[in-house]
Amino acid sequence: xxxxxxxxxxxxxxxxxxxxxxxxxxxxxxxxxxxxxxxxxxxxxxxxxxxxxxxxxxxxxxxxxxxxxxxxxxxxxxxxxxxxxxxxxxxxxxxxxxxxxxxxxxxxxxxxxxxxxxxxxxxxxxxxxxxxxxxxxxxxxxxxxxxxxxxxxxxxxxxxxxxxxxxxxxxxxxxxxxxxxxxxxxxxxxxxxxxxxxxxxxxxxxxxxxxxxxxxxxxxxxxxxxxxxxxxxxxxxxxxxxxxxxxxxxxxxxxxxxxxxxxxxxxxxxxxxxxxxxxxxxxxxxxxxxxxxxxxxxxxxxxxxxxxxxxxxxxxxxxxxxxxxxxxxxxxxxxxxxxxxxxxxxxxxxxxxxxxxxxxxxxxxxxxxxxxxxxxxxxxxxxxxxxxxxxxxxxxxxxxxxxx
Numbered sequence: 001x002x003x004x005x006x007x008x009x010x011x012x013x014x015x016x017x018x019x020x021x022x023x024x025x026x027x028x029x030x031x032x033x034x035x036x037x038x039x040x041x042x043x044x045x046x047x048x049x050x051x052x053x054x055x056x057x058x059x060x061x062x063x064x065x066x067x068x069x070x071x072x073x074x075x076x077x078x079x080x081x082x083x084x085x086x087x088x089x090x091x092x093x094x095x096x097x098x099x100x101x102x103x104x105x106x107x108x109x110x111x112x113x114x115x116x117x118x119x120x121x122x123x124x125x126x127x128x129x130x131x132x133x134x135x136x137x138x139x140x141x142x143x144x145x146x147x148x149x150x151x152x153x154x155x156x157x158x159x160x161x162x163x164x165x166x167x168x169x170x171x172x173x174x175x176x177x178x179x180x181x182x183x184x185x186x187x188x189x190x191x192x193x194x195x196x197x198x199x200x201x202x203x204x205x206x207x208x209x210x211x212x213x214x215x216x217x218x219x220x221x222x223x224x225x226x227x228x229x230x231x232x233x234x235x236x237x238x239x240x241x242x243x244x245x246x247x248x249x250x251x252x253x254x255x256x257x258x259x260x261x262x263x264x265x266x267x268x269x270x271x272x273x274x275x276x277x278x279x280x281x282x283x284x285x286x287x288x289x290x291x292x293x294x295x296x297x298x299x300x301x302x303x304x305x306x307x308x309x310x311x312x313x314x315x316x317x318x319x320x321x322x323x324x325x326x327x328x329x330x331x332x333x334x335x336x337x338x339x340x341x342x343x344x345x346x347x348x349x350x351x352x353x354x355x356x357x358x359x360x361x362x363x364x365x366x367x368x369x370x371x372x373x374x375x376x377x378x379x380x381x382x383x384x385x386x387x388x389x390x391x392x393x394x395x396x397x398x399x400x401x402x403x404x
Contacts, residue, residue, distance in 0.1 A: 017368040044074040045173075055068060069156075120177060251317055356393065
């Protein structure tokens with residue numbers, strides 16, 4: 001495991017949000033490719049024995065260059081993807097060099113920096129793609145250009161041809177570097193000091209019962225920008241012992257009610273048809289909306305809001321706080337945002353509490369790039385204001401104005 005053999009690089013892995021991270025060590029050690037991706041993409045790569053990397057043309061400041069689309073084929077036509085914009089930086093040159101190698105070791109991490117899979121891999125780069133990679137030039141990094149690159153890659157990939165599929169770089173797993181069914185236990189006190197936490201937690205790649213795993217993963221994402229004492233996991237009503245909301249965050253200025261919905265991470269679910277996945281996303285969103293409505297109703301029923309946590313009764317004073325709600329689901333689909341928006345805005349009208357929906361990766365990116373709770377709330381408020389004004393929410397992107 002890279003985590004054990006090279007612990008010195010873990011700070012770099014932790015800082016890297018998502019995508020492809022090349023590592024080349026001295027001596028005779030094989031080059032390493034760190035892949036950071038959602039658990040569904042990781043399982044798809046495991047089941048398919050690899051993944052593909054598409055070299056997508058992009059036009060930035062009137063200069064033709066390229067970015068990388070990494071595709072994990074849970075679906076033959078519309079696979080899960082991550083995007084890697086490339087700029088004139090050492091990492092881009094190193095990645096270009098690695099992709100022209102014939103083999104490498106691939107180490108696969110999830111968003112919470114757990115190394116779940118590792119393989120020796122064969123890399124096949126078609127001749128035309130090799131020429132493109134070798135001859136391309138990159139611009140200095142600019143945030144707006146990065147957003148433009150991601151948008152262009154998304155459009156290009158959606159319209160890709162059979163020839164584009166043939167030109168993709170194939171990364172094929174040839175042998176596992178360690179066991180493929182890890183049970184990872186975390187006993188670090190700093191990861192389990194929030195309200196409602198047990199003294200330890202564990203994680204696995206394939207999940208039959210997704211709820212508790214996803215909620216703990218979300219708490220770990222929130223740990224990046226909120227202190228443990230501000231986070232409550234699974235608070236219960238004092239009236240009937242039922243859960244108020246999956247996660248509650250209370251700061252000096254805000255109270256955030258978070259409802260999470262996930263699906264099992266199994267071979268059968270990963271290979272479901274796209275239409276079924278889209279139907280599941282709508283169903284999960286509808287369930288979460290009902291639960292948020294109930295949570296807000298309970299919060300408004302008594303002052304202060306009383307709840308059971310860690311087996312004890314406590315109370316949270318919400319007067320004077322900005323109340324917000326957030327729904328986190330496994331995935332959202334761009335063409336279904338009008339229907340998502342209608343349901344969310346109906347909830348807002350009934351509760352008079354701003355609400356947005358993020359998929360899990362969007363929440364990861366928010367907490368990876370925003371350095372404080374205040375910045376997080378500014379970002380959420382921007383997403384809500386845009387959707388409330390236009391009537392249709394859009395996929396959330398980090399803007400420089402959100403960052404402290």
